[in-house]
Amino acid sequence: MVPLPAVVASALLPDDEESWQSRWQELVGVSVELQSLLVTDPGLELVLLSEQIVEQLADAVLASRGHRVELAELAHRVLETHARACAVAPPDPVRLADWLLRLQMDHPEAPEVSLAMYTTALNDDGLAYYRDVAVARFSRLPVIEFGETGRYDRNRWALLRIMEELAEYTEDVDLQLMVLTRDLSSGWHFLQVATVLQDAGRSAEALEWVERGLRATGGRGAAARLIDLAVDEYLRMDAPERATALCRDAFLDHPSLDVYLKLRTLVVHTPDWPPLRASLLQHLVGDGSPLAVEVYRRIIEVELARRGSAEGDEMIGWLERLRELQPDAFGDYLDHIKLRHIADRQLLDDLTRRGL
Known part of the structure; x- marks a missing residue:
């Protein structure tokens, strides 16, 4: 009888379509x-x-040029047979762990190793060896810093898959974090890290990663989601003042309507809101950049829609500041406001009296 490896070698040797079905x-x-x-x-x-x-x-x-999918599926099928054979007659666990690692490092495309299939055969010794070697190799990979384009060669892909599977199998949050923190190329990666820490109940670390993400993103991309996570966490910790401080600092660093609305929701029903709002608007006036002026204009629209009866004079003052900031476009903008608020006679009368 021809040895099975020889049969496989013979079937794989001629790579032509005519004989593929018989070789398969x-x-x-x-x-x-x-x-x-x-x-x-x-x-x-x-x-x-x-x-x-x-x-x-x-x-x-x-x-293979044309049959990679079929061959990968067959390789996985044979790997399942191997796992069952190991369960019946366990080999040396360290040797098995070493073979599984080498298989994946040499063949990152296929087959995919599932550690759950080798629970009995690996036992504690084999799993410890597997983990130690995988972590040591993965730790040597360079971190992809914010804004960089990651280079995912075959070695990095293989180690990434090994570590992801190991983290899932062991349910080890620290391993999961090790994987995630090797790629910090965008704000969304910071958000992933913070979310994992939040889900694990590690609030202080989650908030540290939010701050790191906000510094890296400069108020763009995932910044809004990072702030949402931090606000939720501070409120869960019964620390609304810290949520307010974070949003205020984020607004002062990178003004946006989204952050303003978060602040408004947090503070609007407290005595702190009027002075806080005034300081935020004054910050935008002092900034005077196109972005600051645009945020200022959008805030006025929000406040016009939600204004209380005691805010008429303040509203007129805000519009006067806007005229100073955007003298050329202010006329058209004011016509737009009057059209939207045509039913608000008090506002229209106030605007007329102030010469606006």
Whole structure:
């Protein structure tokens, strides 16, 4: 009888379409034969035989031009047979862990290793070795800093997949964080880290990552979501004043209507709101940049829609400041306001009296 590895090698050698169907049947037959050996002749020899054939198929996945999907699926099927063989006749756990790591490092495309299939065979010793080696190798990868374009070569992809699977299998939050913090190229990655920490109940660390993310993003991209997370966490901690301070600082650093509305929601029903609002608007006036003026204008629109009866004089004052900031466009803007608030006679009368 021809040894199974030789059958696989022969079936993989001529890479032509005409003979593919017959060669594919030979490969499938090898997989079936391995499964039958689980019943008739389980043992360490079957473990080693399965490893050899998995490697042959994984090599073929890399080399194949038109049948990578089929070969990858078959490699995974043989790997499942290998896992079952290991459960029946466990090999040395450290040697098994080393083979699983080498398989994935040498063949990042396929097959995908599931540690859950090897729980019994690896035991604590094998898993500890697997973890130590994986963490040591992954730790040597450079961090992709904010704004950088990450270079994901085969080595990085392989280690990333190994670590993600290990973190999921062990349910280890620190491993998950190690994976996430190796790529900080955008604000969304900071948000992912903060979210994992929040879900794990590690509030202080989550808030630290929010602050790091806000510094990195400069108020753009994921900044709004980062602020949302921090506000939710501070409110959960019964610390609304810290939520207010974070939003205020974020607004002063990078003014936006979104942050203003968050502040408004937090403070509007307290005595602190009028002076806080005045300080925010004065900050925009002092800034005078196009962005600050645009935010100022949008805030006025919000306050016009929600103004209370005691805010008429303040509203007129805000409009006067806007005229100073945007003298050329103010006439058209004022006509727009009057049209939108045509039913508000008091506002229209106040605007007329003030010469606006």
